Amino acid sequence: MVVGGIAAIVVILAVAAVLLFLNLPDANAFNARVERVFVENDLTTQAEIKLLEILAQSGTAFSDTLSSYRVVIFVLLVFATALLVAAMAFLVMLITLNRRMGQIERKGIEVNSLLIAREQNTVYLNNFEFKLTEAAIETLSVLAEARMDDEVLSGAEIEAVISGRDASDCDEAAGATRIKRLRDTLGNQMVSELLVKNIARRGYMLAIDKSVIRMV
Incomplete structure (x- = not known):
């Protein structure tokens, strides 16, 4: 044609x-x-x-x-x-x-590998390197661990895991703020919006296959 x-x-x-x-x-x-x-x-x-x-x-x-x-x-x-x-x-x-x-x-993004290097504050997504802040690495690590356990975390639960407090004592907005900062740190809007999914009335999760996630 x-x-x-x-x-x-x-x-x-x-x-x-x-x-x-x-x-x-x-x-x-x-x-x-x-x-x-x-x-x-x-x-x-x-x-x-x-x-x-x-x-x-x-x-x-x-x-x-x-x-x-x-x-x-x-x-x-x-x-x-x-x-x-x-x-x-x-x-x-x-x-x-x-x-x-x-x-x-x-x-969504076809992710073949997601390697999170906490000590270097670095994420390797399909062999592309992303240098993140310490807070962003913590948020991404929590989401990765939840994804490997097939869990969806609310903003309050994300804040609870990172801060070590009970989820009932944490604000939903605090976790949402961490997600926003993670997306901002990733920079590429398409990558960040499609990698971190927001499920209505449930919470946040990584939209990738859990088998490709590795954490060191």
């Missing part, structure tokens, strides 16, 4: 170029008309021949100008074809990218 669309654009412009060049006047038409006038009227005097030379020079200038116009028109048509093909390719690329982004949003 894409190749067909690009081919159609090229064919349309090629047909337009052919029709345009066919309808342009002949570059030597003026000289031919002048010569015909002098031949038919038998103009042979010195003044008439001089006039013929002047008209011939004008015809030559007209011919050169028309030839340059042909080159300019050809270059513009080639440029227009290249622009249209590039625009078509760019549009297809955008559509493909939007579809892939939609698939990612629906399915």
